[in-house]
Amino acid sequence: MRRLALLPLLVALAGPALGQGAGQGTGSPGSDQGPPAEAGWVAKRVAQLQALDKVTARITVLDATVNQPVTFGTLSITVRACSARPPDEVPDAAAFLEVRDSTAQASAPPAFRGWMLANAPAAHMLEHPVYDLRILDCR
Numbered sequence: 743m744r745r746l747a748l749l750p751l752l753v754a755l756a757g758p759a760l761g762q763g764a765g766q767g768t769g770s771p772g773s774d775q776g777p778p779a780e781a782g783w784v785a786k787r788v789a790q791l792q793a794l795d796k797v798t799a800r801i802t803v804l805d806a807t808v809n810q811p812v813t814f815g816t817l818s819i820t821v822r823a824c825s826a827r828p829p830d831e832v833p834d835a836a837a838f839l840e841v842r843d844s845t846a847q848a849s850a851p852p853a854f855r856g857w858m859l860a861n862a863p864a865a866h867m868l869e870h871p872v873y874d875l876r877i878l879d880c881r
Contacts, residue, residue, distance in 0.1 A: 754782045755840035786880035791819065794874040803878070816844045817853070817873055824880035835860040835880040841868055 753778040791804045791851045793814040804819070806812045811820045841854040854868040858877045 782828060786824045786826050787820055788881045789821040789824040789877060790879040792876050792878050792881065796872055796874060815873055818844065826880040835877055837877045837880060843877045844875060
């Protein structure tokens with residue numbers, strides 16, 4: 743039953759990203775900034791991310807301030823928006839991320855650009871041979 747309740751939220755949040763294809767997107771960063779206001783989300787300034795290096799099995803928790811890039815291995819991660827549910831609702835977080843790989847050509851599209859959801863990490867995820875990334879929380 744909970745999955746059915748999340749379906750409208752997933753469609754609303756992932757809608758712009760679904761049309762972009764896996765891991766690739768176009769458009770200005772400001773065009774997809776923030777979940778719908780009517781969904782009861784609260785904008786936050788810091789995203790807590792979990793990054794995994796699949797080669798070394800190293801897990802790192804990163805605190806990324808909105809619009810300030812952080813690095814993990816060869817990835818440069820920029821959080822463009824981060825929102826969380828109010829304290830009186832079921833905990834959840836959503837972040838709009840732009841991830842670039844320094845080993846890719848400068849003209850290459852981002853490795854990932856779109857929304858990530860804490861409660862549905864498989865809905866829209868980074869597809870990278872070495873790294874895995876997910877959102878844990880927005881503060």
